[in-house]
Amino acid sequence: MENIFSLEGKNAVVVGGAGGIGQAIAQGLAEAGAKVAIASRSMDSLQRAAQEIKAACGLAVKYYTVDAAVEASVEALVTEAVRDFGKVDILVNAQGFNKKFNAEDFPMDAFQKMFDVNVIGVMMCCKHFGKHMIQNGYGKIVxxxxxxxxxxxxxxxxxxxxxxxxxVDMxxxxxxxxxxxxxxxxNAIGPTITETPMMTDVLNSRGPKARQDIADGLPMKRMALPSDCIGPAVFLCSDASGFxxxxIIYPDGGLTAIG
Structure with missing residues (x-):
């Protein structure tokens, strides 16, 4: 039986792939056989991520700058990726950020910016890569x-x-x-609080019990790691998930089962 989880012959673009969960997924897709490109706003972050992926698994990834909140930038990303790969089979939208404010004090400019990046940016990438996939008669969007x-x-x-x-779910x-x-x-992947490099700084600032407190709230009694999203991503990007x-798959240590 063929390996239905193999991504050999597939081309993938991971938007938001220059760190955290997005970078882990990009590496996982490359290790599963895909040709992978990562995209983000910062060239420095892209170069660092590409170097880290190469050091970790010996595989090279392409990288492009993009501002996912600007439609012309997203269109340019599609053009560049298709130019270099010939076609794009897989799109992973891993871009996004969080700003916390009490609801009664939430600045509307911050609220708007979150929707611009986390929602409109995702939709624009789905729109333009989706158009390309429709032309090809095949695609996987995560x-x-x-x-x-x-x-x-x-x-x-x-x-x-x-x-x-x-x-994003709807x-x-x-x-x-x-x-x-x-x-x-x-499809979508819905993780819980995950120890990304950015979150590590936050947890360290909260004191020595921060990680244990989070772990104690989960049935599996440990914090999530970026690598916990790799398996679900490979599944959703492969023929194993053809139907x-x-x-939304939740690599959450059981939080949604009890939440």
Whole structure:
């Protein structure tokens, strides 16, 4: 039986692939056989990520700068990727950020910026890469969502983040409905708090018990790592998920089971 999880012969673009979960997924797709490009706003971050991926697994990835909140920049990314790869089979949208404010004090400019990047940026990438995939009659789109698209936080501060991830979940389902006829699947991955390099700094600032407190709140009693998203991503980008679309997979240590 052929390896239905293999990505040999597939070309992938990971937007937001220059760090954290996006970088881990990019490396995982490359190790599964895909030719991979990462895209982000910072050339320095892209070069660092490409070097780290090469050092970790010996595989080279291409990289492009993009501002996913600017449609012309997204269109240019599609043009560059198609020029270099010939076609793009896989799109992973891993871009996004979080700013925390109590709801009654939430600055609307910060709220708007979060929706510009976390929602509109994802939709624009789906729109333009989706158009290319429709022409090819094949595609795999994976959006990085969060458990916070499904369940709220107990404490304040996440009205913006939860709102954007809920929107990503519904865009994922709707695009699955629209793109399915073209042999394109659209799914999402919804992790919990994950120890990315950025989150490591936050956790260190909270004191020695921060990680244990998070772990104790999960059935699996450990914090999530970026690598926990690799398996779900490879599955959703491979033929193994050929009849799976419009779904959100939660690598969350069981949080949504009890949340």
């Amino acid at each position: 959006n990085l969502s969060s458990v916070r698209g499904r369940i709220a936080t107990k404490g304040p501060g996440n009205a913006g983040y939860c709102g954007t991830k809920g929107a 865009i994922t389902r709707q695009l699955a409905s629209e793109f399915g006829q073209y042999n394109i699947t659209v 799976v679309t419009g779904n």
